[in-house]
Amino acid sequence: xxxxxxxxxxxxxxxxxxxxxxxxxxxxxxxxxxxxxxxxxxxxxxxxxxxxxxxxxxxxxxxxxxxxxxxxxxxxxxxxxxxxxxxxxxxxxxxxxxxxxxxxxxxxxxxxxxxxxxxxxxxxxxxxxxxxxxxxxxxxxxxxxxxxxxxxxxxxxxxxxxxxxxxxxxxxxxxxxxxxxxxxxxxxxxxxxxxxxxxxxxxxxxxxxxxxxxxxxxxxxxxxxxxxxxxxxxxxxxxxxxxxxxxxxxxxxxxxxxxxxxxxxxxxxxxxxxxxxxxxxxxxxxxxxxxxxxxxxxxxxxxxxxxxxxxxxxxxxxxxxxxxxxxxxxxxxxxxx
Amino acid sequence: xxxxxxxxxxxxxxxxxxxxxxxxxxxxxxxxxxxxxxxxxxxxxxxxxxxxxxxxxxxxxxxxxxxxxxxxxxxxxxxxxxxxxxxxxxxxxxxxxxxxxxxxxxxxxxxxxxxxxxxxxxxxxxxxxxxxxxxxxxxxxxxxxxxxxxxxxxxxxxxxxxxxxxxxxxxxxxxxxxxxxxxxxxxxxxxxxxxxxxxxxxxxxxxxxxxxxxxxxxxxxxxxxxxxxxxxxxxxxxxxxxxxxxxxxxxxxxxxxxxxxxxxxxxxxxxxxxxxxxxxxxxxxxxxxxxxxxxxxxxxxxxxxxxxxxxxxxxxxxxxxxxxxxxxxxxxxxxxx
Numbered sequence: 001x002x003x004x005x006x007x008x009x010x011x012x013x014x015x016x017x018x019x020x021x022x023x024x025x026x027x028x029x030x031x032x033x034x035x036x037x038x039x040x041x042x043x044x045x046x047x048x049x050x051x052x053x054x055x056x057x058x059x060x061x062x063x064x065x066x067x068x069x070x071x072x073x074x075x076x077x078x079x080x081x082x083x084x085x086x087x088x089x090x091x092x093x094x095x096x097x098x099x100x101x102x103x104x105x106x107x108x109x110x111x112x113x114x115x116x117x118x119x120x121x122x123x124x125x126x127x128x129x130x131x132x133x134x135x136x137x138x139x140x141x142x143x144x145x146x147x148x149x150x151x152x153x154x155x156x157x158x159x160x161x162x163x164x165x166x167x168x169x170x171x172x173x174x175x176x177x178x179x180x181x182x183x184x185x186x187x188x189x190x191x192x193x194x195x196x197x198x199x200x201x202x203x204x205x206x207x208x209x210x211x212x213x214x215x216x217x218x219x220x221x222x223x224x225x226x227x228x229x230x231x232x233x234x235x236x237x238x239x240x241x242x243x244x245x246x247x248x249x250x251x252x253x254x255x256x257x258x259x260x261x262x263x264x265x266x267x268x269x270x271x272x273x274x275x276x277x278x279x280x281x282x283x284x285x286x287x288x289x290x291x292x293x294x295x296x297x298x299x300x301x302x303x304x305x306x307x308x309x310x311x312x313x314x315x316x317x318x319x320x321x322x323x324x325x326x327x328x329x330x331x332x333x334x335x336x337x
Numbered sequence: 338x339x340x341x342x343x344x345x346x347x348x349x350x351x352x353x354x355x356x357x358x359x360x361x362x363x364x365x366x367x368x369x370x371x372x373x374x375x376x377x378x379x380x381x382x383x384x385x386x387x388x389x390x391x392x393x394x395x396x397x398x399x400x401x402x403x404x405x406x407x408x409x410x411x412x413x414x415x416x417x418x419x420x421x422x423x424x425x426x427x428x429x430x431x432x433x434x435x436x437x438x439x440x441x442x443x444x445x446x447x448x449x450x451x452x453x454x455x456x457x458x459x460x461x462x463x464x465x466x467x468x469x470x471x472x473x474x475x476x477x478x479x480x481x482x483x484x485x486x487x488x489x490x491x492x493x494x495x496x497x498x499x500x501x502x503x504x505x506x507x508x509x510x511x512x513x514x515x516x517x518x519x520x521x522x523x524x525x526x527x528x529x530x531x532x533x534x535x536x537x538x539x540x541x542x543x544x545x546x547x548x549x550x551x552x553x554x555x556x557x558x559x560x561x562x563x564x565x566x567x568x569x570x571x572x573x574x575x576x577x578x579x580x581x582x583x584x585x586x587x588x589x590x591x592x593x594x595x596x597x598x599x600x601x602x603x604x605x606x607x608x609x610x611x612x613x614x615x616x617x618x619x620x621x622x623x624x625x626x627x628x629x630x631x632x633x634x635x636x637x638x639x640x641x642x643x644x645x646x647x648x649x650x651x652x653x654x655x656x657x658x659x660x661x662x663x664x665x666x667x668x669x670x671x672x673x674x
Contacts, residue, residue: 064606231597245605260568260597268582268613269401276605 008033010103011074011315013058016067019255020323021058023316026074033105035084040109042084045100047308048315048333049077049126051160052224052322055252064278074102074315077131079115079122090114097125102315104335113286120297120304127330128304129297131279132160134289135246139277140165140222141172143244148173150219151238153210155229157198158185160330161246164293165222166195167302174220177213179206179229181325188328193303207232217270220244226251227259234263241272253323305329345370347440348411348652350395353404356592357660358395360653363411370442372421377446379421382437384645385652385670386414386463388497389561389659392589401615411439411652414468416452416459427451434462439652441672450623457634457641464667465641466634468616469497471626472583476614477502477559478509480581485510487556488575490547492566494535495522497667498583501630502559503532504639511557514550516543516566518662525665530640544569554607557581563588564596571600578609590660642666 009030017025036042057075060067068075078100082092090096090112097113100106115125127133139161146152152169156162157178166176166189178189178198186198199209206229210218217238223230226248233243251258267274282289296302307327309318312335321327346367354362373379394412397404405412415437419429427433427449434450437443452462464470476498483489489506493499494515503513503526515526515535523535536546543566547555554575560567563585570580588595604611619626633639644664646655649672658664 062606226602245602247605248602251602258599258602260599260601262595262597264597264601264611265563265582265585265588265595265613267611268584268615269399271613271615271618273610273612274601274604275610276602276608278605278608281608 007031008103008105009312010101011312013068013070013072013074015070016060017058020253020320021055021316025058026316028313033107036086036107038086039088040085040107041082041087041090041096041112043080043096043098043100043106043108044083044336045078045080045104045106046334046336047079047123047126048100048102048312048335049130050319050322050331050333051077051132052247052249052252054319055323064280075099076102077126078106079125080106087112095122097130102312102333104312113290119294121306123306123308123330123332123334124297124304126332127160127306128164128302129290129293132330133164133293133304134282134286135277135279136161136164136168136222137289137293138279138282138285139244139246140168140220142282143275143277144220144222144242146172146174146220150174151177151214151216152220152222153177153179153214153218153233154195154222154224155179155233156224156247156249157189157193157195158328159224162222162224163189163193163305163329164302165246167193167296169220170194171296171301177210179209179225185328188305192305201229207235210236214238217241222246223248225249226261230261231263234261234266237266237270237272239270239272241270243272243274245274245276249323307331308334310334344368345440345442346649347438348649350405350407350409350411352407353397354395357590357657358392358653362395363653365650370444373423373444375423376425377422377444378419378424378427378433378449380417380433380435380437380443380445381420381673382415382417382441382443383671383673384416384460384463385437385439385649385672386467387656387659387668387670388414388469389584389586389589391656392660401617412436413439414463415443416462417443424449432459434467439649439670441649450627456631458643460643460645460667460669460671461634461641463669464497464643465501465639466627466630469667470501470630470641471619471623472614472616473498473501473505473559474626474630475616475619475622476581476583477505477557479619480612480614481557481559481579483509483511483557487511488514488551488553489557489559490514490516490551490555490570491532491559491561492516492570493561493584493586494526494530494532495665496561499559499561500526500530500642500666501639504530504633506557507531508633508638514547516546516562522665525642529642538566544572547573551575554578559583560585562586563598567598568600571598571603574603574607574609576607576609578607580609580611582611582613586660644668645671647671
C-alpha cells in the first residue's frame with residue numbers, strides 16, 4: 001500500500017539551549033515521509049505532548065536517556081491515527097499513543113499503546129490517562145506509600161502530574177494539600193479537583209501555609225518543582241515522611257548551579273526519605289495503571305483537564321508556557337484534527 | 338547505705354555556641370552528690386563519650402531530642418561503675434553504659450546497659466560495641482540494605498561510626514570504599530580495618546577517586562559528613578542507590594546556611610533514595626545489635642580503636658578534635674581509672 005504523504009513538517013533541535021529554549025534553538029523544516037517498513041506503522045500525529053522533561057532531553061548533562069542529538073527531530077510523546085501499517089498488531093484507523101516527536105507524521109514500531117477515543121478525549125491520553133497520570137500513579141503509590149489519613153502535599157498541583165497525584169491521594173483516603181501559582185489555579189485545585197487546600201506560592205509564605213494546612217506535618221511530599229518550595233516542605237515534615245522527587249521544574253532552566261535543598265538534614269531529624277521516581281521503570285505495569293486511572297476517570301473520581309495550543313509552528317513558544325506556569329492541566333499542542 | 342561522695346565535678350552549658358564551641362560556652366563547677374533514690378543507681382563515670390551529635394544537642398534548632406538547657410550538665414554517653422544502688426536490677430560493682438553527662442558521678446534509673454569488662458575494654462562499649470557501632474549496624478543494614486557484591490562508600494571512614502559501617506559492609510560481602518582525611522587515616526582504614534580502598538579527601542579530588550574506586554557506581558553511600566563530599570557521592574551513584582544520612586559533621590558548626598546537596602536530582606536520574614537514620618528508633622533492638630557486634634568483635638572480624646584523651650577538665654578542647662578531624666576511631670575522655 002502506498003500512502004500519498006508528501007511532506008512532513010518537523011521541529012529539529014538546532015542548538016543546546018542555555019537557560020530557556022528560544023526559537024533559534026530549533027529548526028523548522030519539512031521532508032518527505034517514506035512508506036512504513038515491515039513491522040512499522042505510519043501515524044498521523046494529532047496532538048503533541050509538551051512536558052517539563054523535554055528540557056532535560058535537550059541538555060547534554062548525563063540523564064536517564066540519551067539527549068536528543070543536534071539535528072534530530074525533537075523527542076515528544078503524542079497521540080495520532082494510523083494511516084498506514086505493516087505492523088502485525090496495529091491497523092489503519094486505530095489511535096495510538098507513542099513517542100512520535102514534534103512532527104506531523106511518525107514511523108514507529110514499538111512503545112505503542114492503543115487508545116479509545118470514545119472513552120476519553122484524545123488529549124486526555126497524553127495527560128491524566130497517559131504518561132503524566134501514570135507518573136503520578138506509580139510515584140505516589142509505590143514511592144510515597146500513602147496511608148489513609150496521611151497528609152499528602154503536591155507541588156505544581158494544577159499541572160499534569162500534580163493534579164493526578166493529589167486526586168489519587170484523595171481516592172486513597174488522604175488529606176491532599178496542593179501548592180500552585182495564582183488564585184485561579186488554587187481555586188481549580190480545590191473546587192474542581194477536590195484537594196482539601198491549596199497554597200498560592202505567588203501570594204505569600206509557602207512555609208507558613210504548610211504549617212497552617214498540615215498541622216501534624218507532611219507525611220508524603222510529591223515534588224515537581226524543587227528549589228525553595230522543596231526546602232519549605234522539608235521544614236514541615238512529619239516523622240518518617242516520604243518525599244517523592246518527580247521533577248524540579250524551578251531548576252531546569254537554571255544557568256547557575258542547581259539549588260540543593262539546604263534543609264535536607266530534616267531527613268535525619270524526622271527519619272524521612274527522599275526518593276526519585278521515573279515512569280520508565282514501570283513499563284511492565286502501564287496496563288495496570290491505565291486500567292485503574294481509566295476506571296477512576298469513567299466514574300468521575302478522576303478529573304482531567306488539558307490546555308490545548310493549536311498549530312505545530314507554535315511549538316517553541318508553547319513549550320515555554322510550562323516554565324512560566326501559564327498552563328493549567330496538561331499542556332498539549334494540537335497539530336491536526 | 339551512705340556513700341561518702343562529697344564532690345562531683347561537672348561541665349554545664351553556659352551559652353549556645355556560634356560556630357565551634359569554645360571554653361567560654363561552658364562552666365566547670367562542682368557540687369555534692371545526693372544518695373540514690375529508690376530505683377536509682379549512683380555511677381562513678383570512668384569514660385565520657387565524645388560524639389558529633391553533641392554539637393546538635395547544644396543548638397536550639399528543632400531536632401530529634403530537646404536541646405541541653407542553658408545551665409544544665411552537658412549531655413553525654415558514658416561508661417562507669419555502680420558505687421551505690423537502689424535499683425532493682427543493678428548492683429554495686431557492675432559496669433554500666435548510659436547517658437551520664439560530662440561529670441564524675443551520675444544518678445540514673447533508665448537507659449542503662451550492663452557491659453562486661455572482660456569481653457572488651459570499657460571504652461569499646463562507647464565505640465564499636467556502643468551507640469556508634471549500633472548506629473552503623475542499623476543504618477547500614479536497615480536503611481542501606483547492602484547486597485553481596487554491592488559497592489558501599491563510607492565517609493568519615495576512620496571515625497567511630499564509619500569504621501564499623503565499612504567493616505560490616507565487608508562482613509556482608511560488599512566492596513567497601515572509605516573516605517577519610519590524611520594518609521595515616523586512609524592507611525588505617527585499608528590496612529587495619531580491611532576496606533578495599535580509601536580516598537584521602539585532603540589529598541585531591543574525591544569525585545575522581547570515587548569514579549576510580551567505584552567503576553560501576555556507588556550502591557550504598559553511608560554519609561557522616563554532608564557538604565561537598567555528599568555532592569561528590571551523588572554524582573557517582575549506581576542505579577537504585579541508597580544514601581544513608583547518618584550525619585553531616587561538615588555542617589554542624591556552620592554559621593551560614595547549611596549547604597544543600599546541589600546534585601540531589603541524581604536521585605531522580607538514578608531512581609535512588611536518601612534516608613535519615615537515628616539510633617534512638619532502634620531501642621528495642623539494641624540487644625540484637627550488641628550480640629552480633631560482640632560476636633564479630635570476639636572473632637576478630639570487627640576491629641575497634643579508641644582515641645583516649647585523659648582528664649575531665651580537657652572536655653572543651655577534646656570535643657573540638659571531632660570537628661578538626663584529629664581523632665582516629667572513637668574519641669573518649671577518660672576521667673577515672
